[in-house]
Amino acid sequence: VAFASTDCQLITDENEAWAFVNRVNDESQEVYFKSIQASWNYNTNLTDHNSQLSVEAKLVEAAFEKEVAANASRFNWTAFQNETLKRIFKKASDIGSASLPEDRLTKLKVIESELERLYSSAQLCDDDSTCNNLDPGLTRILAESRDYDKLLWAWFGWRNVSGRKMRNLYKEFVNISNEAARANGYADTGEYWRSWYDMDNLREECQKLYEQLKPLYLNLHAYVKRKLIDKYGEDKFPSTGQIPAHLLGNMWAQSWGNLYSDLLQPFKNKPSVDVTEALKEQNYTAQKMFEVSEEFFTSLGLIPMPEEFWNHSMIVKPDDGRDVVCHASAWDFLNQKDFRIKQCTDITMSDLITTHHEMGHIQYYLQYKNLPVVFRRGANPGFHEAVGDVMSLSVSTPKHLKEIGLLEEVVDDEESDINFLLSQALKKIAFLPFGYLIDQWRWSVFNGETSPEDYNKKWWDLRCKYQGVSPPVQRTEDDFDPGAKYHIPGNTPYIRYFISEVTQFQFHQALCEAANQTGPLYKCDIYNSNDAGTKLGDMLSLGSSKPWAVAMEKVTGNTTMDAGAIIEYFQPLITWLEKQNEGMDIQWDEACPTDLPVYTLPTQSPEPETTDPTGTGNVVFPN
Numbered sequence: 001v002a003f004a005s006t007d008c009q010l011i012t013d014e015n016e017a018w019a020f021v022n023r024v025n026d027e028s029q030e031v032y033f034k035s036i037q038a039s040w041n042y043n044t045n046l047t048d049h050n051s052q053l054s055v056e057a058k059l060v061e062a063a064f065e066k067e068v069a070a071n072a073s074r075f076n077w078t079a080f081q082n083e084t085l086k087r088i089f090k091k092a093s094d095i096g097s098a099s100l101p102e103d104r105l106t107k108l109k110v111i112e113s114e115l116e117r118l119y120s121s122a123q124l125c126d127d128d129s130t131c132n133n134l135d136p137g138l139t140r141i142l143a144e145s146r147d148y149d150k151l152l153w154a155w156f157g158w159r160n161v162s163g164r165k166m167r168n169l170y171k172e173f174v175n176i177s178n179e180a181a182r183a184n185g186y187a188d189t190g191e192y193w194r195s196w197y198d199m200d201n202l203r204e205e206c207q208k209l210y211e212q213l214k215p216l217y218l219n220l221h222a223y224v225k226r227k228l229i230d231k232y233g234e235d236k237f238p239s240t241g242q243i244p245a246h247l248l249g250n251m252w253a254q255s256w257g258n259l260y261s262d263l264l265q266p267f268k269n270k271p272s273v274d275v276t277e278a279l280k281e282q283n284y285t286a287q288k289m290f291e292v293s294e295e296f297f298t299s300l301g302l303i304p305m306p307e308e309f310w311n312h313s314m315i316v317k318p319d320d321g322r323d324v325v326c327h328a329s330a331w332d333f334l335n336q337k338d339f340r341i342k343q344c345t346d347i348t349m350s351d352l353i354t355t356h357h358e359m360g361h362i363q364y365y366l367q368y369k370n371l372p373v374v375f376r377r378g379a380n381p382g383f384h385e386a387v388g389d390v391m392s393l394s395v396s397t398p399k400h401l402k403e404i405g406l407l408e409e410v411v412d413d414e415e416s417d418i419n420f421l422l423s424q425a426l427k428k429i430a431f432l433p434f435g436y437l438i439d440q441w442r443w444s445v446f447n448g449e450t451s452p453e454d455y456n457k458k459w460w461d462l463r464c465k466y467q468g469v470s471p472p473v474q475r476t477e478d479d480f481d482p483g484a485k486y487h488i489p490g491n492t493p494y495i496r497y498f499i500s501e502v503t504q505f506q507f508h509q510a511l512c513e514a515a516n517q518t519g520p521l522y523k524c525d526i527y528n529s530n531d532a533g534t535k536l537g538d539m540l541s542l543g544s545s546k547p548w549a550v551a552m553e554k555v556t557g558n559t560t561m562d563a564g565a566i567i568e569y570f571q572p573l574i575t576w577l578e579k580q581n582e583g584m585d586i587q588w589d590e591a592c593p594t595d596l597p598v599y600t601l602p603t604q605s606p607e608p609e610t611t612d613p614t615g616t617g618n619v620v621f622p623n
């Protein structure tokens with residue numbers, strides 16, 4: 001009887017397989033630690049030298065992963081009985097760009113390093129003396145200025161100095177990234193990224209969730225557009241019905257919370273829920289914000305930040321002239337000891353929320369740090385993004401902000417509830433179409449539907465259609481507006497944030513139940529609830545060792561993503577907005593406006609407003 005030649009050479013002994021797995025696990029901790037440390041050093045000091053060291057360390061990491069995958073293929077692991085052992089082998093065999101030949105991998109890593117540096121060191125200078133990075137200068141202008149022309153200068157200028165410089169590099173990046181995906185048996189990089197969700201219908205599931213939430217978004221968009229027309233005048237708005245992208249308080253119009261206090265608060269006579277002023281009045285520091293965040297986690301019985309975290313994190317932008325990646329991030333050094341956050345913290349409510357978001361990543365790392373390295377990831381990437389935001393849903397309640405001394409008084413009536421729900425919707429609902437469209441664009445680029453000649457057209461088609469946001473001035477294929485958003489040059493997948501916006505409300509609902517919170521969902525604060533903390537911790541400690549449906553079931557009792565919780569949370573606001581918009585057309589054209597003016601960047605930026613918008617003097621517009 002002729003055996004299938006390969007089978008009889010494959011190792012079938014599962015004990016031998018465990019010995020292999022344990023040895024590799026120990027070795028991998030060393031290799032990953034060195035590579036992550038080199039990447040940390042580059043991100044916190046963007047020099048050629050550090051870039052080279054980081055690329056070299058990534059090549060060593062890739063060679064190691066390639067060797068492990070080759071050795072793993074000597075085992076007949078697909079036929080193993082032990083489910084966990086099989087799952088470990090499956091993950092160890094899926095090695096991404098490490099499967100590329102070294103010269104192609106080197107090119108890929110160098111391009112990624114250059115894209116990251118282009119974005120993080122980009123500066124907009126309005127004359128030879130005054131320059132602004134995105135963080136904090138341009139971010140503050142977009143957040144605080146109410147001058148149409150100054151906003152346009154910052155919006156257009158940022159895209160000139162960032163995305164516009166990346167187009168060719170990105171085109172090359174796409175080709176090499178797809179080579180790697182195909183080497184691993186995927187059609188393209190998009191299919192590889194979607195495989196992390198263990199679902200064959202991820203795109204359909206996301207589309208269904210988006211359709212369910214679209215009515216709420218349309219009502220919010222209509223309300224905000226009316227208020228912006230009051231402020232800037234009807235003539236500034238296209239007849240196609242979109243909102244010009246630079247007027248929404250954020251460089252990408254992805255979060256509209258910065259418009260709340262002066263333009264959007266429904267009931268002015270009720271206390272504000274934006275505690276930025278209180279943070280400044282109370283001389284909050286970044287350190288204090290981090291301690292407040294940690295205290296929320298430990299109040300639930302979750303794990304405190306280790307000594308190394310406090311000693312080695314970078315929580316303020318260095319003032320020694322170094323170029324750093326200011327875009328916030330959390331780091332797991334995979335040595336079961338080093339966990340850090342890198343953040344150029346601004347003393348604002350928005351950054352208090354971001355601090356909780358980053359600390360949510362650290363909590364996940366701490367909870368699964370003793371699992372095999374291949375399991376030290378989220379149950380799916382969306383879960384990793386949800387942890388910190390679930391905490392923020394409790395922290396941002398007026399009741400909690402009062403409890404930690406950031407709000408003087410809490411008025412408990414319907415108008416105050418609407419004020420609060422609208423401020424939440426400006427972050428959570430406004431974000432949905434943006435979170436949905438980024439990877440629609442990227443998937444279409446990876447699978448070839450969108451060619452480089454159409455990069456910018458496809459981007460704005462999606463922005464006009466889903467977000468109801470349009471470019472304030474003409475855009476061409478000399479521009480590369482996707483590159484002006486961190487995650488494109490940073491090569492960080494994005495659908496995870498859309499999934500997180502939906503699932504975090506499912507988790508919030510389940511944890512509120514565990515904490516015996518009986519009132520409406522939007523008033524729930526799980527602070528000090530060990531029961532809620534235990535329920536969450538039991539899920540986090542699974543890492544990616546089980547399919548995400550199993551992890552979700554442990555918290556919510558359900559096994560699917562469901563928009564019911566976010567709709568329940570915002571129900572009172574939905575009713576209120578529908579009344580506000582009664583009888584009005586809340587739709588916009590799918591297509592972008594075509595009659596847009598051509599804009600050239602003035603060397604001198606527009607006249608300053610009466611007050612310095614940044615409040616820091618570092619954005620001085622010469623008279």
Ligand SMILES: CC(=O)N[C@@H](CC(=O)O)C(=O)NC[C@H](CC1(C(=O)N[C@@H](Cc2ccc(O)cc2)C(=O)O)CCCC1)C(=O)O
Nearest residue numbers: 254327328329330331332354357358361384385389431497
């Ligand atoms: C080494 C490494 O890369 N680590 C990963 C974590 C991991 O994978 O282990 C990581 O730190 N990624 C950085 C990224 C940063 C932020 C972000 O990019 N946010 C999105 C979308 C969004 C918007 C609103 C919101 O409430 C939550 C998210 C945006 O700003 O567009 C910026 C501020 C918030 C989160 C992050 O923390 O997710």
Ligand SMILES: [Zn+2]
Nearest residue numbers: 357361384385
């Ligand atoms: Zn995150």
